[in-house]
Amino acid sequence: xxxxxxxxxxxxxxxxxxxxxxxxxxxxxxxxxxxxxxxxxxxxxxxxxxxxxxxxxxxxxxxxxxxxxxxxxxxxxxxxxxxxxxxxxxxxxxxxxxxxxxxxxxxxxxxxxx
Amino acid sequence: xxxxxxxxxxxxxxxxxxxxxxxxxxxxxxxxxxxxxxxxxxxxxxxxxxxxxxxxxxxxxxxxxxxxxxxxxxxxxxxxxxxxxxxxxxxxxxxxxxxxxxxxxxxxxxxxx
Numbered sequence: 001x002x003x004x005x006x007x008x009x010x011x012x013x014x015x016x017x018x019x020x021x022x023x024x025x026x027x028x029x030x031x032x033x034x035x036x037x038x039x040x041x042x043x044x045x046x047x048x049x050x051x052x053x054x055x056x057x058x059x060x061x062x063x064x065x066x067x068x069x070x071x072x073x074x075x076x077x078x079x080x081x082x083x084x085x086x087x088x089x090x091x092x093x094x095x096x097x098x099x100x101x102x103x104x105x106x107x108x109x110x111x112x113x114x
Numbered sequence: 115x116x117x118x119x120x121x122x123x124x125x126x127x128x129x130x131x132x133x134x135x136x137x138x139x140x141x142x143x144x145x146x147x148x149x150x151x152x153x154x155x156x157x158x159x160x161x162x163x164x165x166x167x168x169x170x171x172x173x174x175x176x177x178x179x180x181x182x183x184x185x186x187x188x189x190x191x192x193x194x195x196x197x198x199x200x201x202x203x204x205x206x207x208x209x210x211x212x213x214x215x216x217x218x219x220x221x222x223x224x225x226x227x
Contacts, residue, residue, distance in 0.1 A: 004156075033213040043202055045157075045218035052213065091156060095213055102147070102216060104156040 002027045004092050004105035011110050013082045020067070021077040021108045023092035029053075032096045034075040036066065039089040039107070048090075051075055079110075087112045116141045118219035120205050125224045127192065127199060135190045135222045137205035146188035147206040147216060150174060157204065163188055164211055192224065200226050 003026040013019035025034065036048040051059045051066045059066045067076040079086055092105040118139045127133045139146065145164050149157040159172030163182040177196025182188055188207075192199045203222045208214040 031213075035215065037218075043204075043221040043223075045204060045206070047215055047217060050215055102159065104158075106156045 002029075002032075002094055002096065002103045004094055004103055006092055006105040006108050008108045009106075011108055012113060013079075013110065014113050015084060016081055018078060018080045019082055019110065021079070021090050021092075021110065023075045023077065023105060025073050025075060025092075025094050027073075027094065027096065029096045032094055034066070034068070035093040035095070036064070036075075036077045037091045037093060038086075039091065041088070045091070049077070082112045084112050084114060086110060118205060118207055118217060120203075120219035120222050122222060123220070125222055126227050127224060128227050130194045132191055132193050133224070135192070135203055135205075135224070137188045137190065137219060138186055139188075139205075139207045139219075140186060141207055141217065142185075143207035143209055143217075144185070145208045145211055145214070146182065147208075148172075148178070148180065148188070148190045149204045149206065151202040151204060151221075160190065160203075162211075199224055 005024045032053045034051045038046045049059050049061045049064045049066050051068045058068050063080045065078045089107045089109050091107045095102045121136045147162040148160040151157050158174050160178050161180045163169040169180050169182050179191045205219045206216040208216045
């Protein structure tokens with residue numbers, strides 16, 4: 001069975017600094033995808049970034065990058081130049097290449113300090 | 115603009131009452147999903163549908179029912195059999211199953227009176 005672990009319940013970062021949110025996963029599949037979502041206090045889940053298991057380069061989307069270490073089964077989210085609007089819950093999720101098995105981690109609450 | 119809409123934003127349920135949460139998408143996505151989120155926790159899958167007139171149970175389907183009569187719509191009914199329905203409900207859609215990105219609606223918060 002697939003499982004996502006996010007070991008940081010809460011994180012603080014100073015505005016304009018970079019922060020790394022940890023995500024480790026467990027799967028026996030060879031083909032899978034890793035996702036990060038942001039959930040502000042309004043509740044909507046906002047898609048941030050995707051990494052496929054066969055992608056050789058780490059994914060980047062603007063200030064977001066995914067540090068993918070396949071052998072360690074980790075998919076950490078790096079946010080550069082943090083902004084006050086980045087304060088939110090962040091969820092790591094994984095899917096596999098057939099069927100429906102989209103699994104979410106418990107989330108990390110990020111607070112950006114002015 | 116394409117997107118997913120959910121209504122209502124807040125819903126109150128009396129004991130023994132069935133209530134229906136609406137989810138509509140205009141992204142032309144084939145797959146749709148319903149998730150439940152309890153305070154301080156991640157998302158758990160209730161039901162999903164890969165195509166019109168077909169749907170499958172997720173991890174916590176007991177006390178819930180769905181229908182998929184149109185590609186754009188995937189309503190969720192919380193029945194009286196669901197003894198602890200107070201939660202935040204999120205609808206999502208994707209082009210298909212598997213590695214496709216899921217996009218979410220704004221959610222419905224259900225409270226029991």
